[in-house]
Structures are given as structure tokens and as C-alpha cells.
Amino acid sequence: MTFSVAIIGRPNVGKSTLFNRLVGKRLALVDDTPGVTRDWREGEGRIASLRFRVLDTAGLEDAPDDSLAGRMRRQTEQALRAADVALFLLDARAGVTPVDEHFADLLRKESVPVILVANKCEGKAGEPGLLEAYALGLGDPVPVSAEHGEGMGDLFEALLPHADEAESRDALIAGEVEELADGVVPDDEEEDDRGPLQLAIVGRPNVGKSTLINRLLGEERLLTGPEAGITRDSIAVDWSFQGRPVKLVDTAGLRRRARVNEKLEKLSGSDTMRAIRFAQVVVVMLDAELMLEKQDLTIARQVVEEGRGLIIAANKWDIVKNPKQTLKALQEKLEITLPQVRGVPVVTISALEGRNLDRLLGTVFDLYDLWRSRISTAKLNDWLNAMTTAHPPPMVAGRRIRLRYATQVKTRPPTFAIWCSRGNELPDSYTRYLVNGLREDFDLEGVPLRVLLRKSENPYADRAKKRR
Numbered sequence: 001m002t003f004s005v006a007i008i009g010r011p012n013v014g015k016s017t018l019f020n021r022l023v024g025k026r027l028a029l030v031d032d033t034p035g036v037t038r039d040w041r042e043g044e045g046r047i048a049s050l051r052f053r054v055l056d057t058a059g060l061e062d063a064p065d066d067s068l069a070g071r072m073r074r075q076t077e078q079a080l081r082a083a084d085v086a087l088f089l090l091d092a093r094a095g096v097t098p099v100d101e102h103f104a105d106l107l108r109k110e111s112v113p114v115i116l117v118a119n120k121c122e123g124k125a126g127e128p129g130l131l132e133a134y135a136l137g138l139g140d141p142v143p144v145s146a147e148h149g150e151g152m153g154d155l156f157e158a159l160l161p162h163a164d165e166a167e168s169r170d171a172l173i174a175g176e177v178e179e180l181a182d183g184v185v186p187d188d189e190e191e192d193d194r195g196p197l198q199l200a201i202v203g204r205p206n207v208g209k210s211t212l213i214n215r216l217l218g219e220e221r222l223l224t225g226p227e228a229g230i231t232r233d234s235i236a237v238d239w240s241f242q243g244r245p246v247k248l249v250d251t252a253g254l255r256r257r258a259r260v261n262e263k264l265e266k267l268s269g270s271d272t273m274r275a276i277r278f279a280q281v282v283v284v285m286l287d288a289e290l291m292l293e294k295q296d297l298t299i300a301r302q303v304v305e306e307g308r309g310l311i312i313a314a315n316k317w318d319i320v321k322n323p324k325q326t327l328k329a330l331q332e333k334l335e336i337t338l339p340q341v342r343g344v345p346v347v348t349i350s351a352l353e354g355r356n357l358d359r360l361l362g363t364v365f366d367l368y369d370l371w372r373s374r375i376s377t378a379k380l381n382d383w384l385n386a387m388t389t390a391h392p393p394p395m396v397a398g399r400r401i402r403l404r405y406a407t408q409v410k411t412r413p414p415t416f417a418i419w420c421s422r423g424n425e426l427p428d429s430y431t432r433y434l435v436n437g438l439r440e441d442f443d444l445e446g447v448p449l450r451v452l453l454r455k456s457e458n459p460y461a462d463r464a465k466k467r468r
Contacts, residue, residue, distance in 0.1 A: 017119075041055070121151065311347060379442075403418055
């Protein structure tokens, strides 16, 4: 899918609503507040048989370059350069504004083809604005209603010529590549067909999450700055590290619920939790100057409860005065406050300076491999026999609880089922003993583990009922 479509326009004209309509999912946050979208995000769009990559961008504002709005505009310009065609969106109910006219003048000078789209054209309220749009000199406007899904057929017709042109260009490039590759002997190595590793970067506001992803990508892909809370919704970016595909997900900063009052921030928090649930490994970033605060622990516990692989990244480590003492204190606090996941990896980094990022990514892949590891049933039952021999289960009502059989029922995270008599009466302390034994004996440090107790069926129960 090489045909790319960028949706641009001033704030609050419905760009994210149209993006969600085209991708068929509510990926982008939508709210009446202007300027919800700040970073451009992408998804797989579709209208009937036409498929394309669609880019949702921040609202265009005439603002100084060094301001937040100015930096947002530069992000939009970056997305525009990456697109084959731009959808310039207007609010037909509001009519053509001076800001629309200003950016229409700029778009006429760009090499990217522009399709003028008049949004919110349901009913008669948008007719005056639709007629005004002709004066912008960008061709006939396409009337749509992103919220109600109206006008998608007209948009399909407007996009189709540009899609055919992109397809012809790609076919030409593919032919040239095939000519260059003719006679080259392919490698014997098998191609890795696994999907990308889903890696989410989470933490409190302003700890450097977007800066870290920009440093990994080697470009200013995400909006950064001294203001706290710049990122509002989760932005996924495809990337690769040493030949392994990765989907990097930048998220909004999470604050304590007591401090969250605005509806938009609640939506951002929900979007971040959704990113955690869909991730495989989660990096919780800390600010080295503040270190492990209550909110950091809350986020870490949420990651563990979702069963994701957890890594702690202590950012801004280049400004720490006593690194050895600080790291030791951090690790000790983790052992005390996160007893359910012993051995959580801690990596000290500087996202701004690019320090220790290779070690962080190496830790990510090592943890990912552990997170999806599988242990044979034979080894598990040998282990269970050794554990119960060394420390037998307790007695209940004069009879000892028996653990009969163990197997791994799931990976991602490793989940084990143990069949036993009176499983509901087995103390939590003994279950923790089994979990700790799994960690130590099978080198599963730092990975969330789940142990499910299953009640053993009595093979003589049916005979007893018949006798009665």
C-alpha cells in the first residue's frame, strides 16, 4: 500500500472524524475542543475497492515557528511531503475563513495534488459554505459528511485518478528493481514472517517519551517541547531494529486520576490504557530527577495486571549526580513495591543524548522472547514434584491438598494450570511459592506469570451417585 492521502485543514473542521471514517475504526481522538490532534498519525484507509495509507494531521494555524502551534504546523508539512495527494478539509457550516484562504494560497504552491473537501455538508446548513469554497481556486469541492458517512462515493471518484497514477509509478519502479536484481543469488536464510513487536512507551507527562521515539527513528517524527502533555493520543510508527520489525507506540502522559478534570485528558488516558492492552512489551519511562513516584508505580502495576512485559527506563540519566547509589535505590524500591514481578529490568538512558538505547532495545527483545516462551509438560511435572517434595502443601480439615498435574496452557504471558484437590482452599502464600519457583527454576525473571488452579475431577463421583 504505497498510495498515501494526507488530511489537512485548520483546527476543528473534522479531520480526525474523516480519518476514523476512512480507516473504519475510532483510532484518533475526537472532541469539540480545537487542536486535539497534534502529531500526525497514519492508518489503512479504504473506500469501496480503493485502499490507501491515510495520514491524520494537526490543525493548520498561522503562528510563530517556535510556538507549539508553529511546531504542529511543521509536523503537518512533514506529513504533506510524505503524501501522494492531500485532502484540504473545510467546515462548510462555518464557511471559508481567512485561515482557510491563507493555507489554500500556500497549497497552490506545493507539488502535491490537492483535493478540496467540504465537510459537514449534511442538510442545507452547509450549502453556502460549499459554494464559497469554489473561490479558493483548488477545483470543485467534494461535499461530504465525515460523521454520517455521506459523500464517500464522490470522494472515491476524486481519489481514483491519483491512485491509478501512484500504481503506475510503483509498477515502473518495481520493474527497474527487478532488472537490477536479475542474476543476483538470493540468501539461504529463511525470511522472518513474524509480525512486528508491539512496543508502547508510557509514563507521566514530560518524561521524554516522544523524544525517545524521535531518537530511535532518527527524525523529528513526533512533536516535542518543554510544554507538558503535548502528546494527546497514541501514535503508532512502524520501524525496524537490526532487521526485526517494531511498531513503536507513543502515548499521552498519565497523571493521577484525582488531577484529571478535563474530558480530553480522560480520553487521552483511556487511549493510553488501550495502547498498553494491545502492546507486547511496555517501557515505563521515569524522570531521573524525580525517580519512582506513586504514579509511576501505578502505571507499572497496570502494565503487569494486563500481562505485558515491563521494562523501566530511567531517562535523563546524564544529569544524575550519584548514579550507582540512585540505581541501587531504584532497584530496591521496585523489589518492595512490585513483588508480583521480581527482577523487572531497569535500563538507564538519555533519550536526548541517545545514550544506552541499544541496550534498552536489546532488553526489549530479550524480555519479549521470555514473555512468549513455552515449557514442556514433562519438565513442569518434574518441577512440580520437586517443589511439593521440598515444601508439601498444607493440610485442610485433616487432609493434605494434593497437586497432581501441571501444564502450560498459554504464552504471552506464560500461564500455567495446576490440577489439585481443594484448589480453592490452597493459601495464597503457597501459590506465591509456586510462582517464585517458576521464576527461579525456568529463568522467568521480570515476566508476569499467571497460575490457574484447577479442581481435579473425582473418577468415582458418578459411581457414588448411582449407588445412592
